[in-house]
Amino acid sequence: MSDAVLELSGVSKDYRGLRPLRIERLAVGAGEAIAILGLDHVTAEVFVNLATGATLPDRGAVKVFGCSTASIADSAEWLTIVDRFGIVSERAVLLDALSVIQNLVMPFTLDIEPPADDIRARAEALAREVELPESTWARPLAELDRPARVRVRLARALALGPAIVLLEHIAADLARPDAILVGRLVREVARGRRAAVVAATADEAFARAAADRVLMLEPATGRLAERRRWFRRA
Numbered sequence: 001m002s003d004a005v006l007e008l009s010g011v012s013k014d015y016r017g018l019r020p021l022r023i024e025r026l027a028v029g030a031g032e033a034i035a036i037l038g039l040d041h042v043t044a045e046v047f048v049n050l051a052t053g054a055t056l057p058d059r060g061a062v063k064v065f066g067c068s069t070a071s072i073a074d075s076a077e078w079l080t081i082v083d084r085f086g087i088v089s090e091r092a093v094l095l096d097a098l099s100v101i102q103n104l105v106m107p108f109t110l111d112i113e114p115p116a117d118d119i120r121a122r123a124e125a126l127a128r129e130v131e132l133p134e135s136t137w138a139r140p141l142a143e144l145d146r147p148a149r150v151r152v153r154l155a156r157a158l159a160l161g162p163a164i165v166l167l168e169h170i171a172a173d174l175a176r177p178d179a180i181l182v183g184r185l186v187r188e189v190a191r192g193r194r195a196a197v198v199a200a201t202a203d204e205a206f207a208r209a210a211a212d213r214v215l216m217l218e219p220a221t222g223r224l225a226e227r228r229r230w231f232r233r234a
Helices: 041-051 075-084 100-105 118-130 146-158 175-191 206-212
Strands: 002-014 021-029 033-037 061-065 087-089 164-168 196-200 215-217 223-226
Touching: 002 041, 021 075, 021 196, 033 206, 041 061, 041 075, 041 164, 041 196, 061 100, 075 223, 087 146, 087 206, 100 146, 100 206, 146 175, 164 175, 164 223, 175 206, 196 206, 206 215
Parallel strands: 033 196, 033 215, 087 164, 164 196
Antiparallel strands: 002 021, 002 061, 215 223
């Protein structure tokens, strides 16, 4: 794929699990949305670390925007690359005592009390983009329900205008209707920004809503097989 923004070829990474994480071949085009079934929470984290160059594979190659992560010279170069990713994960810290807007201001500044008008406007634009009701903006994050918190995490990941959005099991613990709504939102927002999406999930309904292609990982081989759409009889 000539316009691939993320490529993994013959990748194997030992993380002291039952078996290494293996990815035989994955190529993600600019603006393409892909969901991967078969990565649990631990392997999803390993995958994200490989994709962003935070760790290197034991075997194989990872390319980001056409450049091998093995060729990253130093931390300064790595930071310029990782800034082009948005990561939606429970591992990303949110502060429950702060309001939604204060949490969304933090990617831009730590001067949050109060933020400058222009910074607050950027945070409010993010809240609108992920369809957070204005009535939630001043509320402490701890008061929000699970779907709203996922939207805050998505907004935080979008703050710096990423070219690729990586999602780690964000539909976990969501009811199916909420998971589908969040999946559709991810797809719509990414399309509007022309950003690529790679979502690790165990929820096929979410995967179908969020992605153009749904792939199933075969852990023993690393092969990613296209998952055919399922149908329900009435």
